[in-house]
Amino acid sequence: MFLQRTVSTLARRSPARTFAIARPFSSSVARRNDKKWAPKQEGKVLPFDEIKNEDDLIAPGAKPGTVPTDISQATGLERLELIGKMQGIDIFDMRPLDASRKGTLDNPIIVTGAGDEQYAGCTGYPADSHQVNWLTVSRERPIERCNECGNVVKLNYVGPEEDPHAHDHGHGHGHPAHEEPKTFADFVKPDYWYR
Missing domain, CATH: 2.60.260.40 (q5lls5 like domains)
Structure with missing residues (x-):
């Protein structure tokens, strides 16, 4: 019990400046925010019917000083799924x-x-x-x-x-040709095959 009080007393008396960082991380990020990393257009929430291409799935982001919601920061397929769910459409048919x-x-x-x-x-x-x-x-x-x-x-x-990879047959992109794994059905008499 005496040891616990001593540790808590020392923790209260220790100077806070020993843990200070010379430059906060947030200012480093702000300096690195170049225009080449910025999105091509300002994101917006479109109804599902009006989504035509990938640029329509760019998120607007949260306003400064607010906590972002899923819909304000999701992009790509995740954004398409969220917009669909908001309108009652099951994009990936998960039934x-x-x-x-x-x-x-x-x-x-x-x-x-x-x-x-x-x-x-x-x-x-x-x-x-x-x-x-x-x-x-x-x-x-x-x-x-x-x-x-x-x-x-x-x-x-x-x-x-x-499919761009359908006619590849393993000769492009350095990928080996796909080989169907052997199963017990491969050793069954061909008369019994269902193909």
């Missing part, structure tokens, strides 16, 4: 997949994706009958089947038709 039925090869569960690859979590039919199994569907392999319950999912690709 769960259809679990009211079991997907089959003739009538699969549709997974929409704009990328070359999409992941879908299967919890079985009826829902939550097994642990989550993550299925990977891609443009090259659009149909995948859960190995536990047999549920089938299929990719519905909605991205751009022409």
